[in-house]
Amino acid sequence: MSRHRGALAVALLAVLVAALGVYLYLKATPYQTEIDHGPSPEARANPYLAAELFLRKQGLSVGHANGLDILPSLDPHQHSLLLLGDRYNMSPRQIDQVMNWTRAGGRLLFVAESLWDEKLGQSNDLLLDRVELRQSLSKDLKQPPPNVGEDPYPQLTKLYLEDEDAPAYAGFDTAFHLEDPKNLAQAWANSAGATHMMQLNSGLGSIIVVTDADLWKTPAIEQYDNAWLLWYLTADTRVTLIFNTDHDSLPTLLLRYFPQALVALFALIGLGFWHFGIRQGPLLEPAPKARRQLQEHLRASADFLLRRNGQAGLLQALQQDILRRVRHRHPGFEQLGVAEQWLVLARLTGQPTRAISQAMSPRPKQRLSSVEFSRQVAHLQFLRNAL
Structure with missing residues (x-):
């Protein structure tokens, strides 16, 4: 009798499971969805990856480097060098190398990174001072440019081209302004309240200075005419983007060429601290020299x-x-x-x-x-x- 009841219970359970499966199959609706896993590791490591891909799509040869060590191997003829990383530790020797490369026919684009100091007569950006341009805050301008109130897009930077009825619009940071005290610039681009891009000649080459390069990072590059502007500034050239132009610091050089000397120095300093350190507790009396008794x-x-x-x-x-x-x-x-x-x-x-x-x-x-x-x-x- 108990076997019969057990078989009946198993059969009833199987019927319930089958009924539940049929119900779920009839009610379930298949659908497709996209799961955003965020930027890829390559995009996180390279903020200008979208800019590189866009330029390659336009038929340009694009590469990037982490420092200026690659400069001697770059032919300046029909070549654009984009210095988009921090340059606060850029040495005078590196500046000379970049300027010589530009005068030989290269096209140089870099970001102004420091404000002009009237008292010192210079800024902390040696490359910006070398090309004799100055950067200041837009809010410190004494007189706004004319027709500010008539500009429908005061926050956008306009670039006017010949034979074009409408300007190209770019999303530069309007908090900064470029000045050309010696009237060296051949072309420039302004927002309603300030200038954000200047171009000037240098020997056989040219120099383009911008107030920021964030408009060419992801996702800002897809806004306005930002991507087009980057292509326009580098058209018909091979492009090399450099994100880091810092030269090796003294500690780095010492660690590279004199590691044994550094280890010996740190060991000597440690022994000095140990020798002159404050003792915790009284000094131990020296053990008597007499021999112990049997x-x-x-x-x-x-x-x-x-x-x-x-x-x-x-x-x-x-x-x-x-x-x-x-x-x-x-x-x-x-x-x-x-x-x-x-x-x-x-x-x-x-x-x-x-x-x-x-x-x-x-x-x-x-x-x-x-x-x-x-x-x-x-x-x-x-x-x-x-x-």
Whole structure:
């Protein structure tokens, strides 16, 4: 009967599962969706990846580098060099190399990175000072450009081209303004309140200075005419983007060429701190040069054995020594019974059997007092000496 009920329950459960499956199949509606996993590792590592892909799509040869070490291998003829990374540590020698490359026919584009300091008569951007342009804040301009109120897109930068009715619009940061105190610029682009791009000649080449390059990063490059402007500035050239123009610092050079000297220096500094450091606690008195007495050695050895083996171990060692001596004096001693062994010991040592029994019986595991332990040791030593 129980087997029949079990089979019925299994069948009922299978029917319920099948019914649930059919219900879900009829109600479920398949659909497709796109899951955004964010930018790829390449896009996170290269903020100008979209700009590179766009220029390649226009038929330009595009590459990028992390420093100016690649400059000697770049032919300046029909070549654009875009310095889009930080240049605060750019050395004068590197600036000379870039300027010579540009004068030989290259096209240089870089971002102005520092404001002009009237008191010092310079900025912290050596390359910007070399081309004799200045950068300031748009809010510090004394007089706004004319027709500001008539501009329908005051926040966008306009680039006017010949034979074009409407300008191209770019999304430069309008917080900064470029100045040309010596009227060297051949072309420029303005927003309603400031100038954000200038172009000037340099030997056989040309220089383009912009207030920022964020408009060519992802996703800003797809806005307005930002992508077109980048293509326009680099058209008919091979393009090299450089994100990092920092020269090696002194610590980096020392670590590269003198690692052993640095290790020795740090070790010497550590030893100096250790030698002159403040001691915690009084100084230890030097150990006396006199040799220790034999009694001190014996006491130290006894203390060590007591700590290591305990009282029972020391007493057992004395008892074994007594038994070894009595076996030597009385052959066949080990074959006697315990009572007969006590009688032999009493006869050889002159002690009563009761005292022999107390001394040679196994000791309990509990620890003896110092007085009892000393008395027991003295008694055993007396028996051993008497043999």
